[in-house]
Amino acid sequence: MASVQHGPTAQGTATRDEQRVRAVIEDRDxxxxxxxxxxxxxSYTPSVVVFDLAPPLRRPAAEVLDPGGKRAWMAGFEPGIAHDTSDLTVTVDGDVAVAHGLVSMTATPKGSARGFTVWFRATLVLRRSGDTWLVTHEHxxxxxxxxxxxxxxVDLVP
Structure with missing residues (x-):
């Protein structure tokens, strides 16, 4: 996606939109x-498509939208999960944005004496709905x- 913009108003809009997309990603972290x-x-649209780290190859939208699944996943870790997105690039074109970056997650599995840090790649496609940006595709x-x-x-570090 390339966004051709001219003048301060168009540039200001793109900057605001990019900031809003970044804010969605920071809020997810x-x-x-x-x-x-x-x-x-x-942060997801009702028709979201997710290609996640864990099987299956494609996670059904109903499962993704159920906070119970995410809550159960979070409960599998001791308090103090760190989830940070870095090297984030955001491209906005109209009502669609694409964001990609590297994510580090540091956590300690429940009952474990040792924690871990893993880095992975993330690409998000977001759609604007009014003033809100929602994730419609996550890989x-x-x-x-x-x-x-x-x-x-899983031993790679940028």
């Missing part, structure tokens, strides 16, 4: 840290080793 499943799933992934082992490369 905070929602994970706050263990607020309802706030996290509120997260980790690279895998191409040496025949097909192991996820």
């Amino acid at each position: 905070r929602a994970v840290a706050d263990r607020d499943a309802e706030r996290f799933v509120a 997260v992934s980790t690279p895998f080793h191409m040496d025949g082992s097909f192991r996820a490369a």
Whole structure:
């Protein structure tokens, strides 16, 4: 998507839209840290398509929109989950935005003495609804080793 804009008004709109999209992504990161499943799933459109880290290949919208699933996932970790998006690039064109970046998640599984940090890639497509931007497509992934082992490369750090 390329957005051709001219003049201060058009540029100001693009900047505001980009800031709003970034705010949605930052709020999703905070929602994970706050263990607020309802706030996290509120960032999705009703017809959202999610390609998540965990199976299946495509997560059904009804499952994604149910805060119970996200709440159960969050409950699997001790308090203190960190979820941060970096290297974020946002492109806005009209009522559609594409954002991609790297996400780090640091957490300790419930009952475990040791925590972990994992980095993964995230791409979001958002649609404007009034003044609100909502995620209509989410794709997260980790690279895998191409040496025949097909192991996820969860040891990578930018």
